[in-house]
Amino acid sequence: MLDLRDVTKSFGGNRVLDGISLTVERGEMVCLIGASGSGKSTLLRCINLLEPIDDGAVFLDGQDISEPGLNPDPVRRRIGMVFQSYNLFPHMTAEENVMLAPRRVHGKSREALRPKVTELFTRFGLADRMQHFPDQLSGGQQQRVAIVRALAMRPEIMLFDEITSALDPELVGEVLDVLRQLRSEGMTMVLATHEMKFAAELADKICFLDAGRIAEQGPPSEIFKAPKKDRTRAFLARIL
Amino acid sequence: MTLQEKTDGAAAAAAPPRRTRRQAYETRVRRRSNTVAAVSTALVVLAIVTLVPMAPGWEAVKKSFFNAEVFAQTFPRLVQAFLWDIAIFAWSVPLITVIALAIALARDTRNPALFPLRLFGILYTDIFRGIPVILVVYLIGFGIPGLGLPRPWNSPYIWGTVALVLTYSAYVAEIFRSGIESIHDSQRAAASSLGLSQSDTMRFVVLPQAIRRVVPANMNMLIALQKDVALLSFIGPVEVLRQAGVFKSLLANFTPYVGAALIFLSVTIPATRYADYLIARQRRERS
Incomplete structure (x- = not known):
């Protein structure tokens, strides 16, 4: 479904992505791991066209979405993204945050959206938080609203950029539960994460990024139990 | 609840809340700086009120500006x-x-x-x-x-x-x-x-x-x-x-x-x- 071929990206003279090739099948969950600065976030931002890539190509269902000059808006509607710092719109209630894009992009009215949106909030345990503003919500609740906001656009694939890294430890669980739920519903997902236990439990594929390259990839059993590369071993020894 | 406990509770409620050492210190400092500010303001106002009318042109200014x-x-x-x-x-x-x-x-x-x-x-x-x-x-x-x-x-x-x-x-x-x-x-x-x-x-x-x-x-x-x-x-x-x-x-x-x-x-x-x-x-x- 998603196919990256030899993607490179530099900021100034700094090569952040150095020939990344990766495929994600429909319904798969892929976890990107690696030290900070290894290129995980940049890779996700490139898939979502928030950053243009320098060379290589990104295919979404066979369409080259990395073509320079392509209108990014229709592509982004098919790809949901959730950020480390939630990035909710602080001047809107949780419900307005979720409704804004479907209203403007799909031209639907609030009334038409309300049943579906209410159902999403309920599904993720936020039914009583719809009329709250972001600063009235805990970090975990804000992040769950951000996930609901992305889901409301009915994306075909979801990108998660270290979405639990800014949370207090006791709030991480509720956000990971949402991911488990999405996983069980068959959503295609790519995560940049430091939650190794979670990745080991649920991922189909683990990619270890090192200095802008995929140093090693494979099923979690392989990567976590029997890594082939020294670098992978050293990284895992440091964080586990 | 025993009678003893009841009277203890009443006594605690009646006693004025004890001020901490910090609060007592801050009150002292505030009182002193208020006094200094009041005295210095009074001196400045007094100086203006007595000195300005002593200027040679004061009577003329008063008539043409504050009539x-x-x-x-x-x-x-x-x-x-x-x-x-x-x-x-x-x-x-x-x-x-x-x-x-x-x-x-x-x-x-x-x-x-x-x-x-x-x-x-x-x-x-x-x-x-x-x-x-x-x-x-x-x-x-x-x-x-x-x-x-x-x-x-x-x-x-x-x-x-x-x-x-x-x-x-x-x-x-x-x-x-x-x-x-x-x-x-x-x-x-x-x-x-x-x-x-x-x-x-x-x-x-x-x-x-x-x-x-x-x-x-x-x-x-x-x-x-x-x-x-x-x-x-x-x-x-x-x-x-x-x-x-x-x-x-x-x-x-x-x-x-x-x-x-x-x-x-x-x-x-x-x-x-x-x-x-x-x-x-x-x-x-x-x-």
Whole structure:
């Protein structure tokens, strides 16, 4: 479904992505791991066209979405993204945050959206938080609203950029539960994460990024139990 | 609950709350600094009250600037003339808001087809921020009616207002632009990732936050504008400063100017306090 071929990206003279090739099948969950600065976030931002890539190509269902000059808006509607710092719109209630894009992009009215949106909030345990503003919500609740906001656009694939890294430890669980739920519903997902236990439990594929390259990839059993590369071993020894 | 416990509870409630050592210390310090402030203020006031009348020209100044009789005679008319200031201010503000916002957005466009608009925005703010307000008032207020326009289009009320609106729009546009730039990129990224267009992102995500953020700065501009309305007196409108000038010539006394100053202060001091309050509240909210 998603196919990256030899993607490179530099900021100034700094090569952040150095020939990344990766495929994600429909319904798969892929976890990107690696030290900070290894290129995980940049890779996700490139898939979502928030950053243009320098060379290589990104295919979404066979369409080259990395073509320079392509209108990014229709592509982004098919790809949901959730950020480390939630990035909710602080001047809107949780419900307005979720409704804004479907209203403007799909031209639907609030009334038409309300049943579906209410159902999403309920599904993720936020039914009583719809009329709250972001600063009235805990970090975990804000992040769950951000996930609901992305889901409301009915994306075909979801990108998660270290979405639990800014949370207090006791709030991480509720956000990971949402991911488990999405996983069980068959959503295609790519995560940049430091939650190794979670990745080991649920991922189909683990990619270890090192200095802008995929140093090693494979099923979690392989990567976590029997890594082939020294670098992978050293990284895992440091964080586990 | 036993009887013993009951009486213990009552005793605890009745006893005055014990002050901590810190609180006692702070009360002492506060009391001392209040006393010092009161004494020093009293000394300064005393000095002014005794020294100023000793100046050789005091009697003359008192008669020509602080003449109670002239004040009572002219003040009501001054207040009436001030209604013009308020009117000019009132119809300038919405115009300034709209034009400033348009200029700020024009300076922010990245579309090459709209480059002329961007260039216009840059030139506009450079020119009107670079010329003293009084000069703009003169150039437009005398220049355009000089084209021989028919009544009422040669009115100095109209062209004076235009001069103020043009100048203040340039400043307010810059304030709006700084507000737009202060909104973190992550907000735009979040909006873009949802598939919102550039213009929707600006309209629904960036602008509402930016405008709220610059309300205190714009309050200060409004206070300045309210005073600058008096500049129009130089090209004709009989607003409060002009009216005071008329009385000055008529009565050969400067007291009407003091009256006009008091009228301005009665508006600007509450307005500045309100702006300060808004700034303080915003700082609290952000910390």
